[in-house]
Amino acid sequence: MNHLSAAVDWLLDAQTWTGPGQLGARATEHLGYTAVAVLIAAVIALPAGLAIGHTGRGRAAAVLSSGAVRALPTLGLLTLAALAAGVGLVAPLIALVVLAVPSILAGAYAGVESVDRATVDAARAQGMNAWQVLWRVEVPLGLPIVIGGLRLAVLQVTATATLAAYVGAGGLGRPLFLGLRTYDYPMMLGASLVVILLAILLDACFEVVQRLLSYAPGLARTGRLREAR
Amino acid sequence: MANAGHILGLTGAHLQLSLPAIAAAFLLSLPLARLANRLRPARALILGGTGLLYAVPSLPLFIVLPVLIGTGVRDTLNVIVALTLFGLALMVRSAADALDAVDEDTRLAATALGHSSRGRFWTVELPLAGPALLAGLRVVSVSTISLVSVSAVLGVQSLGSLFTDGFQRGIVAAVAAGIAMTVLLALLLDLLLVLLGRLLMPWSRR
Numbered sequence: 001m002n003h004l005s006a007a008v009d010w011l012l013d014a015q016t017w018t019g020p021g022q023l024g025a026r027a028t029e030h031l032g033y034t035a036v037a038v039l040i041a042a043v044i045a046l047p048a049g050l051a052i053g054h055t056g057r058g059r060a061a062a063v064l065s066s067g068a069v070r071a072l073p074t075l076g077l078l079t080l081a082a083l084a085a086g087v088g089l090v091a092p093l094i095a096l097v098v099l100a101v102p103s104i105l106a107g108a109y110a111g112v113e114s115v116d117r118a119t120v121d122a123a124r125a126q127g128m129n130a131w132q133v134l135w136r137v138e139v140p141l142g143l144p145i146v147i148g149g150l151r152l153a154v155l156q157v158t159a160t161a162t163l164a165a166y167v168g169a170g171g172l173g174r175p176l177f178l179g180l181r182t183y184d185y186p187m188m189l190g191a192s193l194v195v196i197l198l199a200i201l202l203d204a205c206f207e208v209v210q211r212l213l214s215y216a217p218g219l220a221r222t223g224r225l226r227e228a229r
Numbered sequence: 230m231a232n233a234g235h236i237l238g239l240t241g242a243h244l245q246l247s248l249p250a251i252a253a254a255f256l257l258s259l260p261l262a263r264l265a266n267r268l269r270p271a272r273a274l275i276l277g278g279t280g281l282l283y284a285v286p287s288l289p290l291f292i293v294l295p296v297l298i299g300t301g302v303r304d305t306l307n308v309i310v311a312l313t314l315f316g317l318a319l320m321v322r323s324a325a326d327a328l329d330a331v332d333e334d335t336r337l338a339a340t341a342l343g344h345s346s347r348g349r350f351w352t353v354e355l356p357l358a359g360p361a362l363l364a365g366l367r368v369v370s371v372s373t374i375s376l377v378s379v380s381a382v383l384g385v386q387s388l389g390s391l392f393t394d395g396f397q398r399g400i401v402a403a404v405a406a407g408i409a410m411t412v413l414l415a416l417l418l419d420l421l422l423v424l425l426g427r428l429l430m431p432w433s434r435r
Contacts, residue, residue, distance in 0.1 A: 079396035159286030192289035
């Protein structure tokens with residue numbers, strides 16, 4: 001428990017947090033990586049996932065890709081990208097996007113598919129065209145699952161962004177690896193606690209959003225898309 | 230080809246870390262899931278706790294865990310316990326759902342036939358929940374195999390060592406081989422679980 005109190009001391013020290021390259025800046029970097037990676041992945045995966053869910057085409061490929069990425073070791077992906085793209089920010093971002101795409105894709109098509117076929121048929125019978133069916137019926141009804149996919153992606157990317165420091169990027173992994181290399185256990189423990197806290201906090205935000213959405217009229221009350229990291 | 234022995238050794242180390250964790254997660258998830266289904270107050274605690282665990286990133290847990298259980302960061306046991314916790318985060322929920330999905334009428338019929346609560350669990354509920362449990366176990370197995378490699382950055386030997394060594398020495402082939410072997414191992418274990426499921430649950434074959 002000595003290490004723990006030393007880690008807490010380290011965390012409570014103002015010097016740990018302020019100034020460039022310190023914990024405050026690292027946390028901002030970490031959140032920045034996560035946001036950029038999830039955003040890029042969402043731009044790719046959301047339209048594709050909605051299209052797959054709506055048309056039913058390409059579903060087998062989507063299922064296969066999300067299964068394959070689950071088996072893919074994140075550290076291997078990261079180091080491979082780093083060897084290909086060089087040390088810096090590009091490699092981790094590529095790896096993070098590759099990790100985030102399948103979860104978002106799966107959430108998007110599962111969300112659209114979860115909508116009762118009778119409801120979709122009824123919407124068509126009312127004279128809605130394909131766009132209207134997608135935007136007014138399938139997306140609103142499937143929204144909790146679509147957001148569940150985003151939630152899972154954020155979770156995976158936050159966790160893997162810690163490893164980005166291993167290939168020369170910043171983020172909260174920096175102090176963690178610095179502590180690891182210099183046998184500074186309080187520093188690496190303190191940094192780990194911050195990462196864990198950040199991940200749980202982000203996940204809790206999604207929980208709140210999903211709860212709030214379940215009160216909105218016309219939205220289904222289903223929750224979280226669960227899959228492996 | 231000269232590296233084949235090295236890679237094989239690392240594969241063995243990889244299995245030594247992942248197999249106990251997968252087995253422990255599966256075995257521990259059953260009593261936890263049963264408890265969660267039988268006692269409503271326990272349900273919120275168990276499912277909430279594993280849900281929270283699910284959000285914890287792997288590398289930080291490898292580092293925080295030694296403070297809680299008194300192991301060293303590079304100990305095999307530390308890695309196995311951490312992987313077991315991640316396995317539980319996935320498995321407890323699917324086990325609880327699987328056991329909960331057993332038809333209530335079937336349960337009542339079993340009780341009417343004179344099964345005790347424990348006997349009913351082993352002879353009726355567990356076999357009926359089997360296929361869903363297997364589905365959960367397959368997810369745990371694949372994710373554990375891929376998660377083990379993260380521990381390589383701490384200096385623990387596994388197929389992940391191919392990533393750290395390959396990265397530091399700039400050998401793309403080593404990293405690629407590590408990825409290929411990890412995916413292959415995950416697929417093989419998955420296949421083994423499916424076969425085991427067919428063997429143990431011949432009734433579930435369609």
